[in-house]
Amino acid sequence: MRPWPLSLIALSLILATPIFVVLSSVFFPAGDIWTHLFETVLARYISNSFALMIGVSIGVLALGVLPAWLVTAYRFPGSKVFEWALLLPLAIPAYIIAYTYTGMLDVAGPLQSNLRDAFGWSYGEYWFPEIRSLGGAIAMLSLVFYPYVYLLARAAFAGQSGSVMEAARSLGCSQRSAFFRVALPLARPAIVVGLSICLMETLADYGTVQYFGISTFTTGIYRTWNGLGSTVAAAQLAALLLGFVFILVSIESWSRKQAQFFNTGSHSWPSPAVPIVGGRLFIAYLVCGIPVSLGFVVPLIQLSIWASITSDSIMTADFAGYLFNSLTLAAITSAAALILALFIAYGRRLYPTQLSSAAARVLSLGYALPGTVVAIGVLVPFAWLDNRVSAFMVARFDFNTGLLLSGTAFILVFAYLVRFLPIAMNTVDAGLTKIRPSMDEAGRSMGLGPMTILRRVHMPIMRGSLATALLLVFVDVLKELPATLLLRPFNFNTLAIRTYELANEERLADAAGPALTIVLASLIPVILLSRSLERAKDVPSVGEKP
Amino acid sequence: MGIKKIFAYVLSITIFMVGIVSAAEVNVYSARSEDLIKSALDRFSEETGIEVNLITESADALIRRIELEGFNSPADVLLTVDAGRLFRAKEAGILASIDSSILRERIPAAYRDPENQWFGLSLRSRVIMFDKSRVSPSEIENYEDLADPKWKGEICIRSSGNIYNQSLLASLIEHAGEEATEAWAVGLVANMARRPQGGDRDQIRAAVAGQCKLAIANTYYLAGMLNSDIAADVEVAEQIGVLWPNQGDRGAHMNVSGAGMIKTSKNADEARQLIEFLSADYAQQWYAEVNNEYSVRTDIPMSATLQRFGEFKADSLNLEVLGRNNAAAVRLADRAGWE
Numbered sequence: 001m002r003p004w005p006l007s008l009i010a011l012s013l014i015l016a017t018p019i020f021v022v023l024s025s026v027f028f029p030a031g032d033i034w035t036h037l038f039e040t041v042l043a044r045y046i047s048n049s050f051a052l053m054i055g056v057s058i059g060v061l062a063l064g065v066l067p068a069w070l071v072t073a074y075r076f077p078g079s080k081v082f083e084w085a086l087l088l089p090l091a092i093p094a095y096i097i098a099y100t101y102t103g104m105l106d107v108a109g110p111l112q113s114n115l116r117d118a119f120g121w122s123y124g125e126y127w128f129p130e131i132r133s134l135g136g137a138i139a140m141l142s143l144v145f146y147p148y149v150y151l152l153a154r155a156a157f158a159g160q161s162g163s164v165m166e167a168a169r170s171l172g173c174s175q176r177s178a179f180f181r182v183a184l185p186l187a188r189p190a191i192v193v194g195l196s197i198c199l200m201e202t203l204a205d206y207g208t209v210q211y212f213g214i215s216t217f218t219t220g221i222y223r224t225w226n227g228l229g230s231t232v233a234a235a236q237l238a239a240l241l242l243g244f245v246f247i248l249v250s251i252e253s254w255s256r257k258q259a260q261f262f263n264t265g266s267h268s269w270p271s272p273a274v275p276i277v278g279g280r281l282f283i284a285y286l287v288c289g290i291p292v293s294l295g296f297v298v299p300l301i302q303l304s305i306w307a308s309i310t311s312d313s314i315m316t317a318d319f320a321g322y323l324f325n326s327l328t329l330a331a332i333t334s335a336a337a338l339i340l341a342l343f344i345a346y347g348r349r350l351y352p353t354q355l356s357s358a359a360a361r362v363l364s365l366g367y368a369l370p371g372t373v374v375a376i377g378v379l380v381p382f383a384w385l386d387n388r389v390s391a392f393m394v395a396r397f398d399f400n401t402g403l404l405l406s407g408t409a410f411i412l413v414f415a416y417l418v419r420f421l422p423i424a425m426n427t428v429d430a431g432l433t434k435i436r437p438s439m440d441e442a443g444r445s446m447g448l449g450p451m452t453i454l455r456r457v458h459m460p461i462m463r464g465s466l467a468t469a470l471l472l473v474f475v476d477v478l479k480e481l482p483a484t485l486l487l488r489p490f491n492f493n494t495l496a497i498r499t500y501e502l503a504n505e506e507r508l509a510d511a512a513g514p515a516l517t518i519v520l521a522s523l524i525p526v527i528l529l530s531r532s533l534e535r536a537k538d539v540p541s542v543g544e545k546p
Numbered sequence: 547m548g549i550k551k552i553f554a555y556v557l558s559i560t561i562f563m564v565g566i567v568s569a570a571e572v573n574v575y576s577a578r579s580e581d582l583i584k585s586a587l588d589r590f591s592e593e594t595g596i597e598v599n600l601i602t603e604s605a606d607a608l609i610r611r612i613e614l615e616g617f618n619s620p621a622d623v624l625l626t627v628d629a630g631r632l633f634r635a636k637e638a639g640i641l642a643s644i645d646s647s648i649l650r651e652r653i654p655a656a657y658r659d660p661e662n663q664w665f666g667l668s669l670r671s672r673v674i675m676f677d678k679s680r681v682s683p684s685e686i687e688n689y690e691d692l693a694d695p696k697w698k699g700e701i702c703i704r705s706s707g708n709i710y711n712q713s714l715l716a717s718l719i720e721h722a723g724e725e726a727t728e729a730w731a732v733g734l735v736a737n738m739a740r741r742p743q744g745g746d747r748d749q750i751r752a753a754v755a756g757q758c759k760l761a762i763a764n765t766y767y768l769a770g771m772l773n774s775d776i777a778a779d780v781e782v783a784e785q786i787g788v789l790w791p792n793q794g795d796r797g798a799h800m801n802v803s804g805a806g807m808i809k810t811s812k813n814a815d816e817a818r819q820l821i822e823f824l825s826a827d828y829a830q831q832w833y834a835e836v837n838n839e840y841s842v843r844t845d846i847p848m849s850a851t852l853q854r855f856g857e858f859k860a861d862s863l864n865l866e867v868l869g870r871n872n873a874a875a876v877r878l879a880d881r882a883g884w885e
Contacts, residue, residue: 040880108751123756132743213705213743215885223707226606227876309775376610383614390618403618486607490573490599501579506745506767509776
């Protein structure tokens, strides 16, 4: 085998060790715990997880697809602002939005308290939706995850050739029916990718469902481990979860194969945006305004109010250190993820084999695993390796090397890669599939070398996808909590850890300061991301120029 | 560069790094969050010159990390916020006995391991709290009464996934047996005002908002609300009364935060010094004043806030039992439908 595909598979195997660690648990006996789970809680874990996935699917599609269509196909005052503002909820960690809405809408929160005072009601005499419920969890997760769908749908709509839309309209389609009959089917593969990212995030979420008291697969894994005290059964539950995700990933890649569309016309230009006026303008504002205000503005205001009460005691000198640690980890990981994703994507393009695509599929499972499971899966092989090296060195040189890698930032970044490389791979893949092999051939027939083709043909087309990959990973690392908690070195804090510790002590108002800083720190990459997408839009995404 | 040269280079760097960290230090793996322990650790460093390195995480994850790190684990001391986890650490075989007359004298037997592998450092109780405007303290007496149908739809309590509820169940199993405790849990679930959700403070807030009359919570949460910067929290907490359960018999259910020394510790002397420091006057008063916990010692006064809750009789059950019965407690909660 050639070196590239070989190293591709080696890399995949190394990065997939935590997944294999989880899967290997099925070979160990777990006693009677499975009988117990089966008789009591397993059905609830499964049904709640399913309900959550279905609900979040509906939620993210509703919140993500329509606004993406509106800001690309129409023109209205403020549409340019919405174009980037719709990404902002990405900056808010799921458990933070859950805390803020609970603070506002809970039975003891200011809204219900004021209602009771104003009308002289007492609890039970009026109806109010229960925020800490399955429906509430679906709403919270949809509000922070829909930007993935929006991002991919918008890129797909923007990349659609104007000639296709013109053909549709010349055949008598209105703008609206052109959406349903042409644009949406063409964008389907991209939307499915976005949706699958949302669903994996949903399955991996622990903070929100735990706080809302919803028993899901993820809370079940923790309960089996911490409560029933069985590491093996907990890992087996995680393996079962991976089984579901594998089905999900397979459906996704199958659906992508079913719907491979290339723009084939030799003339390609962006579809002209149609102006919106009158009463429809109101609807457009509603469709674009609801996701941004509920997913970003409202939580931001609540966090700011809390932070203003507690800022003195919380904004200490250590704060700059937390920010620095968070940003450094995010920068290193996102750069590494981008390089690895490019390496894998090109490897698969140049040497497509069954094995390499299977390897990619296994790697993508990491995204759906709860962070703690990934962290332990990373610690197991590294600690083993460290201890073997140490034992060897002691025996051979009478010198103990101790733990060389465990307990360093290195394995932290490794764990982040296990978890977030899939999102970079997906995004880079999406960019690369837009470049048809004939374009490479054309370049080569004109005597260009591979590096020149890369620089002059691929990079301009891929720029948007690469920026997306980089920044999605960056923001995800800023928000990441469980793996950071378990794997970090001594005396090492991040903003997410600081937020969690205060929130975990039920000091939500104190947690608002660091939470707000995460949001603000994520804002910079999110805005950069939309800028770079803006620029990338000038380049026809399919690459042909008249 | 030859292999030998590279090797020598790596070796010298490693020795250099080891050299840096070999000043007197102690490495703490803490399930207690940084805010609730850091200033006591800083004080220890000031007094002794021993540097303290800290990682915080949930106890189960830390225990697993220590197990996996094996002989080379840098951990010297494990701090947890619950006796059950100390017991689990002992069962996992990662703790070492400390032979310290100071610790034995200061800490009552119920609050430390019979084999001196772990030591309780601060106490909290899980009590019945009530909305003073709607409940008179004479209406309820014991934990057992929480299953009485007269409280139907009137009890707020968080998930049984929470360790403090598991420990309460574990103590009931010890006192009344598994069957009676399961019947009790079924009764409690039937009396719940809502599906278990949120944290302890949320139960207290819900009681004052009128969703339930009784809330089950740990004492320091109510004390923390009374001392809060947030006016609304203080207002809520003022309306809550504390009922000490089972004062006619065994006493209120207690739990500890505590510490144990790791078996593979390379700084065993420093580790012992740290645990002794945490049981000494300064740290004990700090636990009481800053964290609103009860001292494990009888000679340390309660904080002013805790004095408002009054004197009480504490259950003298050895807390090892909480760990021993933990898995049984969770299974029982699963069967009783306590989410």
